[in-house]
Amino acid sequence: MLNPLIRITVAGALAFISIPAKATDRPISAASLVIRRLASGRETLKFTSRDPNLLFPAIGSADDPANGNPGAVLVELFSQSESSGASFLIPPGVGNPGWKVTDAKTDQYRFLNRQAPLGLSPAKSATIRQGKLLTVTAATTGLGLDGPQGRIGIRITTGALRNCALFDGATIKKDRAGWFVGRHAAASALTDCSMHLSPFARPADPVVLTGNDVAQLIGISPNDLVAFRYDAGWVQVPVQVDERAIVSLDNVYNHVGAYGGGITVPAYTDATTFTGGDPDPTLDADDEIAFMAVDTGDQTPGVVGEPAGVIHGSGVEVRISDPLDAAVGYVYLFRQAGSLEPGAGQHYVDYQFDLLSGDYRSTYKINAGPNPEDTSISSSFYAAHFADRWIQDEAHIFTGGATGVDILDRHKNLFAPGNCVRSEDTFSGGEGAFVMNKNGPVRSIRSYVGANSGPRTQRDHIFYQRRQDIRTFLRVHSIPGMMDFFDYSPAAAGMRYRNNLNLAGVTIDGVPESVATVAPAWEMVSGPQGSLVMVGAVNTTITGLVPTLYYLDSATPPVTQCTGDAFAYGSSGLWINQTIPNTDPIYAGFQTVQGTRIIYYDAPDITVSDAEQRYRWTATPLAVTASNWP
Ligand SMILES: [Ca+2]
Ligand SMILES: [Ca+2]
């Protein structure tokens, strides 16, 4: 605990430091944050960043912590579980204790206070070295540390400059009462230094409602839906409406051939494809509303006025709760008056559909591919690439200091190993069409149909900032089996493959080993290249359908590879190794098979417990209720 005397000193000092209204923010990467209270009661805090982009207060400027006006460094900690956080001041003044300023090739400020937590400051030392280093050590933290912190953000203010970092998700290495260790925080974990920490420990997960959940807003234009969180005031957050309807696959195929089969399915609508726009262009019951769990905030206290720019009386309070830890957060939806835009200036994941032949509607070869693409998906956490409708041939992970190399050879689809009659290449070479291509502020969507003699077979990719959901709807005559797996590239060598039935894992290195073929609940590939945690599921009406795991790690594979390179590095995923009866709705008595694969793009070398946590997230989505506000 803080010495009460110090608490008074800090509070008094805070009154003298005036933070300029318009600060310059710089989220930075950080090597580590260690906060500890020993059994003796002694506390330590050590923060280290080596981000070359850190903001450096010019010597002699107003921001100069030693001699500036007003000088000083304000260190603030933001904890998810201790919402009051903590702060302490490192006062200005040259000396020992005090600051030493080095005006040299590399400018530096160095603060020392050997008496900490007594003396000038709770801080024991601080170093700000231009383009190199920002460290703070302290002999007290000001946090209660009575339990896990969840996430911790740190903001270090010098005059008008604010450097900040956030330790969350996979960067948290230890988090229990009295001890928090974070390593390799990414600069991309924050967009500014306002340090909003959402109530939810789910940095990757979305909240998806339908119009039906917010009957109060049905009938408005999708472009008029805006969202806010309350965080001591209104903060607009990105929201997105993705319209859906019962879609005619004949329309999707532009009535070419008979590929649509006269079938209708619930699907996304898109005026840029032959699917066309939603017949109801307003927000209707089956349209989806998406925002991110990290953008939720507090419940509004007492009587609060509406945010500027919204239609009076249009407010809806959306209460989001996490069944896993009882956390609760709120987002407020409104109809806007015309000056706002739903994306709130954010764009979490970029989807650039690039069809090499040109405009989709005028050049796509629906009857028979190939239809080569140079399509890219990118966020600050990952990137992916598609070379044709079914051909994803790149995956890069940037989270938490991952190397970003392309670890994917192919996302493959086959009937069986070495059976090249059908593959993602032949699917793309046959008939096909896009249902939707959308690049939205919250998420992007790629939805398509056409897999050879399964022209109505459909796959949707939903790309979020650090997660991808893939949904596959099998609609085909009886087939001898199906494989849906990731075949990694030689650049994935050294990563480890694990699943819930093989926690120790095996090394992806082109050297074979045997892995149990029971279908796992989750899979993880992890290494310096980053980590993928994948949760797959098959929903089917077929009794006795038993998915299995396919795994092959071989630089000299015993089966022909059909597509991609000649190697099978850590090839792993779903294998339905049995005859699948008819799933095509154009034939009576059809069965259904729907596969989902949720992928988290994570930091290097995350742990089994991280993977288990992500599995629980997918198994237990955030719960949502909505009511009129106020
Ligand atoms: Ca609709
Ligand atoms: Ca609609």
Ligand SMILES: [Ca+2]
């Ligand atoms: Ca191996």
Ligand SMILES: [Ca+2]
């Ligand atoms: Ca390969």
